[in-house]
Amino acid sequence: MANKIQTVKGTREFYPEQMALRTFIYGKVRAAAQAFGYQEYDGPFIESIDLYAAKSGEELVKKQSFTFEDRGGDLVTLRPELTPSLARMIAAKQNELTYPVRWWSFGPFWRYEQPQKGRAREFFQWNIDMLGVNSPQADAELVAVAATFLASVGLTPDKATIYVNNRRLMDSEFDKLQIPAERRLEVSNLVDRRSKMDAAKWDANAFEIGLNQVQLDGLKSILSNFELWKESDELTSFFSALEALGVSAYVKYDPNIMRGLLYYTGTVFEAFETSGSLKRAILGGGRYDNLLADVGGQPLSGVGFAMGDVVIGIILQEQGLLPSFNPTPANVLVTLFDGTLLSQAFELCAQLRKAGINTLVYPEPAKLQKQFKFADKMKVKLALVLGPDEAEQGLVVIKNLESGEQVQVKREAVVTEVQKMLS
RNA sequence: GAGCCUGUAGCUCAACGGCAGAGCGCCACACUGUGGAUGUGGAUGUUGUGGGUUCGAAACCCAUCAGGCUCCCCA
Structure with a gap:
């Protein structure tokens, strides 16, 4: 401090x-x-002080502007209006x-x-x-x-x-x-x-x-x-x-x-x-x-x-007139199960992004619990799980974090299913 | 440029001359493949900064920085 x-x-x-x-x-x-x-x-954000001296009040130019000399010796002002x-x-x-x-x-x-x-x-x-x-x-x-x-x-x-x-x-x-x-x-x-x-x-x-x-x-x-x-x-x-x-x-x-x-x-x-x-x-x-x-x-x-x-x-x-704050523009989090599945997870992300879906990935292997907590805090709508079981069967689990429901779909169907669930 | 009020944990605040705390949040575990809920445990800090008074200062005094209220101004 x-x-x-x-x-x-x-x-x-x-x-x-x-x-x-x-x-x-x-x-x-x-x-x-x-x-x-x-x-x-x-x-411009910076102006010559003369621009304001013409019409703006003396109070403004002398007391209420950020004015300084530039390296050439000219007086410049951060624009006050x-x-x-x-x-x-x-x-x-x-x-x-x-x-x-x-x-x-x-x-x-x-x-x-x-x-x-x-x-x-x-x-x-x-x-x-x-x-x-x-x-x-x-x-x-x-x-x-x-x-x-x-x-x-x-x-x-x-x-x-x-x-x-x-x-x-x-x-x-x-x-x-x-x-x-x-x-x-x-x-x-x-x-x-x-x-x-x-x-x-x-x-x-x-x-x-x-x-x-x-x-x-x-x-x-x-x-x-x-x-x-x-x-x-x-x-x-x-x-x-x-x-x-x-x-x-x-x-x-x-x-x-x-x-x-x-x-x-x-x-x-x-x-x-x-x-x-x-x-x-x-x-x-x-x-x-x-x-x-x-x-x-x-x-x-x-x-x-x-x-x-x-x-x-x-x-x-x-007045409470602001929309609720979205921590991330992403709707989807792809979880990362372990290091061996990293490439598959990244490929999945790339597929989603190519389809125009904003996608977060968990950047290192961690407990799924921790990754889901992260997904929750970031307020993403869907979490995708691609673990050893899914990898073996060519599947991906998609969980809807609002309803808590989850479905298993084939790798090839992930993009369309995600799009369906987000619409 | 002037007067007044405030500054303590990430946040909201307590302690008001005698061991620096609570709630919320955070982290871990319960729950080694699933978030929000619950329980258990854990970490918080140069009390804005610098100086002074005092056996002892978060507290009192001075200075300084920042925020707020008012004057001024609002082009």
């Missing part, structure tokens, strides 16, 4: 069981994205892509943060975006992809909800309150924090950033008005599209959803578990209008969202 080198803070080791969870999430993410016709892509890479990739081929672009990705990201439940320094994230269309219907499609994913992992609408708001709507409300443009960011952050602070402290905070009593009262009445969306044509169209897409049960309007990101300009949304130990968002995203211009492209509007593997993984585990 003493001399063991620990894992780097905030990283996780994926033992087969955790790897199965990651693969499960990846499979569901891919299925949801592909159901809507999205193409898979990826960017994908959107700037996506924007650059789109901008580089802006005139040859077919629009709308519908792309998705699932890969590793790094952020130098304080690890907690639901937050690691190295994590996997699903990113999915549609670019080249600026419409409430496009926004609705992304929300529908998110809802499709939630449904596919068993998070029904009573367990998870996607909350939606619109930046433009909020801006027009803030205009009515005469909150100056340069205060908007602070107000957004204030709104973001509301559920986490007690009321009196929140009020005090509001005064601190320069709101007066009338503005504070106005802000509170906006934030408690869950019918506000009806005043926005954009959101009205958005909700009717969701209705048609069949996912409106998942989606609720909530004026408290702001999202800290600077680049969101229209619809914003975040999904939360309705009850449970985690108060963190499962996924979040929105519409951004100006991102491409910042990396040298022509203006192009996009909408997308991201989902980390950590929070959804914890929720699926806590």
Whole structure:
């Protein structure tokens, strides 16, 4: 123990069981994205820090990124997010892509943060975006992809909800309150924090950033008005599209959803578990209008969202929504009786594998009892025995480990019999 | 970057200044050609790491590492 080198803070080791969870999430993410016709892509894992310096906040670049000098003296960063890479990739081929672009990705990201439940320094994230269309219907499609994913992992609408708001709507409300443009960011952050602070402290905070009593009262009445969306044509169209897409049960309007990101300009949304130990968002995203211009492209509007593997993984585990773990992809174990039968056992394995049957072999002679215990732990469905008696008669014993029944078949019939018993 | 809580066998935890333990799991045997169940026996360890206080430290103090809760942040 003493001399063991620990894992780097905030990283996780994926033992087969955790790897199965990651693969499960990846499979569901891919299925949801592909159901809507999205193409898979990826960017580099290491980027120049300048890519993020352009648009991402100072906090991110200076404090929350893994940045270091490479051997040539350039500052490089382990990517903390994908959107700037996506924007650059789109901008580089802006005139040859077919629009709308519908792309998705699932890969590793790094952020130098304080690890907690639901937050690691190295994590996997699903990113999915549609670019080249600026419409409430496009926004609705992304929300529908998110809802499709939630449904596919068993998070029904009573367990998870996607909350939606619109930046433009909020801006027009803030205009009515005469909150100056340069205060908007602070107000957004204030709104973001509301559920986490007690009321009196929140009020005090509001005064601190320069709101007066009338503005504070106005802000509170906006934030408690869950019918506000009806005043926005954009959101009205958005909700009717969701209705048609069949996912409106998942989606609720909530004026408290702001999202800290600077680049969101229209619809914003975040999904939360309705009850449970985690108060963190499962996924979040929105519409951004100006991102491409910042990396040298022509203006192009996009909408997308991201989902980390950590929070959804914890929720699926806590809700018991994961399929039972299979220790091995093999369905069959071929036991090894003694050294003299080793070649026959291996030949039998080869036959099975050639027929497409995943097959484990016990790698050394041992008591059958021990081999059957191993088969049990590995949860294989069938165990095959080829001992001296069987070898002499040209037979193989096949035991069904679930029912406990076993049959003797001729060597030539093993493959078809195994296939029959597995089907 | 700040505050607080936790770290003991593979796992969950007990012992809270006086011989480091239990349950589960693991291994062996009963059962030398058949798993899950049962019984019997067995092995667990630098008490996260380093230092200090003390006759004596898993326990108290300091430092450090990791995890968790909160602040911050969530691009």
